[in-house]
Amino acid sequence: MGIFFKLGWFFKKEKKRYLIGITFLALTSVVNLVPPRILGLMADQLDEGHISWQEYGLLILAIVLAALLLYGFRYFWRSQIWGGAAELELQLRSKLFRQFMAMDRTFYQRHRTGDLMAHATNDVSAVQEVAGEGVLTLVDSLIMSVSTMVAMIAFVDWRLTLVALLPLPFLAWGAWKLGDRLHDAFDKSQAAFSRLNNKTQESVSGIKVLKTFGQGREDTAAFDQMIDDTIKINKKVFKWDSMFDPLGTFLIGLTYTITIIYGGMLVFNKALTIGQLVSFIAYIGNMVWPMFAIGYLFNILERGSASYDRIEKLLEEKSEITDKYADQKLSAKDIAGDLIYHVKYFAYPDEPKVQVLNNIDFTLKTGQTLGLVGKVGAGKTTIIQLLLREFDKYDGHITLNGHDIREIPLNVLLRQISYVPQDNYLFSTSIQKNIAFSKADSNESAIVSAAKKSDLHNDILQMPGGYNTLVGENGVSLSGGQKQRMSIARALLKQSQILVLDDALSAVDARTEMAILRSLRKERKGKTTLIATHRLTSVMNADLILVLKNGRIVERGTHDQLLKLNGWYADMWQRQELEDKVGDSNG
Numbered sequence: 323m324g325i326f327f328k329l330g331w332f333f334k335k336e337k338k339r340y341l342i343g344i345t346f347l348a349l350t351s352v353v354n355l356v357p358p359r360i361l362g363l364m365a366d367q368l369d370e371g372h373i374s375w376q377e378y379g380l381l382i383l384a385i386v387l388a389a390l391l392l393y394g395f396r397y398f399w400r401s402q403i404w405g406g407a408a409e410l411e412l413q414l415r416s417k418l419f420r421q422f423m424a425m426d427r428t429f430y431q432r433h434r435t436g437d438l439m440a441h442a443t444n445d446v447s448a449v450q451e452v453a454g455e456g457v458l459t460l461v462d463s464l465i466m467s468v469s470t471m472v473a474m475i476a477f478v479d480w481r482l483t484l485v486a487l488l489p490l491p492f493l494a495w496g497a498w499k500l501g502d503r504l505h506d507a508f509d510k511s512q513a514a515f516s517r518l519n520n521k522t523q524e525s526v527s528g529i530k531v532l533k534t535f536g537q538g539r540e541d542t543a544a545f546d547q548m549i550d551d552t553i554k555i556n557k558k559v560f561k562w563d564s565m566f567d568p569l570g571t572f573l574i575g576l577t578y579t580i581t582i583i584y585g586g587m588l589v590f591n592k593a594l595t596i597g598q599l600v601s602f603i604a605y606i607g608n609m610v611w612p613m614f615a616i617g618y619l620f621n622i623l624e625r626g627s628a629s630y631d632r633i634e635k636l637l638e639e640k641s642e643i644t645d646k647y648a649d650q651k652l653s654a655k656d657i658a659g660d661l662i663y664h665v666k667y668f669a670y671p672d673e674p675k676v677q678v679l680n681n682i683d684f685t686l687k688t689g690q691t692l693g694l695v696g697k698v699g700a701g702k703t704t705i706i707q708l709l710l711r712e713f714d715k716y717d718g719h720i721t722l723n724g725h726d727i728r729e730i731p732l733n734v735l736l737r738q739i740s741y742v743p744q745d746n747y748l749f750s751t752s753i754q755k756n757i758a759f760s761k762a763d764s765n766e767s768a769i770v771s772a773a774k775k776s777d778l779h780n781d782i783l784q785m786p787g788g789y790n791t792l793v794g795e796n797g798v799s800l801s802g803g804q805k806q807r808m809s810i811a812r813a814l815l816k817q818s819q820i821l822v823l824d825d826a827l828s829a830v831d832a833r834t835e836m837a838i839l840r841s842l843r844k845e846r847k848g849k850t851t852l853i854a855t856h857r858l859t860s861v862m863n864a865d866l867i868l869v870l871k872n873g874r875i876v877e878r879g880t881h882d883q884l885l886k887l888n889g890w891y892a893d894m895w896q897r898q899e900l901e902d903k904v905g906d907s908n909g
């Protein structure tokens with residue numbers, strides 16, 4: 323029952339809806355007592371042999387009227403109570419979705435996508451059942467069983483009521499105990515199904531890798547094993563289910579048998595009329611559902627409660643990135659200015675002792691371009707992540723036009739940044755919509771212009787549907803280079819103050835890279851650009867180049883200054899130049 327208190331906030335909000343629903347539910351139960359009583363009266367009249375057609379007609383009319391009333395009452399309680407359950411489902415789902423949107427990276431490191439999906443679907447459904455089926459079962463089974471018992475005693479006989487209903491509590495007990503096992507088995511079957519889903523998704527998404535590594539057969543075997551396990555688990559569901567139904571039939575049959583034997587004796591001894599026995603038999607029908615229901619109720623509430631706790635736990639998680647300054651009156655203009663980094667110490671939250679950035683200091687004037695280079699794992703992406711506010715806990719500060727970025731409203735800051743990661747996400751829709759994702763109200767000419775600047779326009783014209791070509795899930799139908807250029811077009815369309823390219827040109831050839839960089843220089847005059855890369859030609863025109871090693875800046879300057887230093891940059895430049903020459907002569 324605790325779950326009803328946990329959901330108190332919701333029932334309080336939806337008080338009116340539930341009061342109306344419960345009132346109609348109670349009316350339904352009471353009107354349900356009428357047809358059996360009328361059937362009894364009819365049977366008595368038939369038994370006594372004096373049938374007045376007028377009276378008979380009136381009784382039939384009363385049954386029809388009761389049926390019509392029941393129709394109307396049922397409609398009202400259903401629309402109110404099921405409507406309430408749907409409302410709760412909606413509220414929980416949107417709360418969860420908002421929470422998922424607000425959460426930082428570490429949240430997604432702690433929770434797997436499949437698990438989050440399960441919370442947003444299975445758990446929400448289990449809680450929704452409490453507000454629908456749970457309320458119905460609790461209220462209806464109580465009112466219906468109590469009112470039917472009162473009618474049995476008042477209109478028929480208390481002794482028959484006592485004896486005939488003896489088996490029914492066992493039905494409630496059986497429904498509770500077996501139902502518990504059934505639900506348990508059902509939960510396991512759901513979990514197995516979810517594992518199977520995860521596996522299918524992973525195998526299909528990674529099909530290219532699987533095939534190229536010749537792992538197709540092994541993966542199929544692993545999948546077969548999983549199906550075997552799932553079937554074994556599902557067999558348990560059928561086992562408990564098959565025990566449950568016959569138990570119900572047996573106990574209900576026993577109740578009817580006792581009624582016929584003992585009721586028959588009472589009729590024989592003239593303690594009861596035939597009509598009363600007929601009414602009683604019809605009333606038993608009213609008692610069956612509440613017994614099943616009471617048993618079910620415990621399971622619905624237990625499951626709902628466990629699911630609600632899981633949802634609450636997720637909702638209680640706090641993002642490390644809080645938009646504390648969301649109300650700060652800062653506009654895009656206020657933050658358009660120099661970008662200054664002064665980060666003494668940064669470590670990722672899961673490994674707080676491993677220093678990833680160490681004394682990163684630099685100033686980038688408005689309109690300048692910064693190049694970030696260095697070996698893999700040197701800290702280039704980490705520097706960018708701090709600007710994007712994926713992590714807020716570091717010793718030092720990063721400012722934009724003098725404002726600490728942690729004190730700028732998130733939406734104001736992020737609207738001023740276009741970010742192209744190494745591996746961008748494309749939605750399974752048309753090319754046009756994928757480019758326009760960064761600025762939904764863009765017109766066609768702006769989209770085409772962005773595609774031209776990122777050297778993608780000609781590729782798109784070659785495609786069967788042009789700009790309307792569908793790209794498949796995460797752009798499967800595109801080459802790596804096309805995907806990267808599409809992400810750049812998306813970023814350019816946004817025309818933001820700061821553009822960040824994180825190894826975003828790694829999949830395009832040197833000539834295409836040069837063309838894109840040329841148009842970027844033209845396009846982004848007066849705007850700030852950050853480029854992290856392994857290919858030094860991408861940053862040779864930058865105003866400032868930082869060479870990173872183990873999270874520290876080991877060399878800094880322009881291309882020419884760095885060449886003169888004769889350090890890592892100069893060495894790498896020579897090697898890459900040589901590689902290009904060898905590549906050209908081979909090509």
Ligand SMILES: Nc1ncnc2c1ncn2[C@@H]1O[C@H](COP(=O)(O)OP(=O)(O)OP(=O)(O)O)[C@@H](O)[C@H]1O
Binds near residue numbers: 672705
């Ligand atoms: N989420 C994370 N949690 C813990 N450590 C991380 C995380 N992301 C990156 N690191 C570590 O931080 C260090 C810097 O990584 P970063 O991605 O910034 O390097 P990078 O220079 O961008 O490398 P690459 O050129 O391969 O992209 C690496 O040692 C990496 O293993």
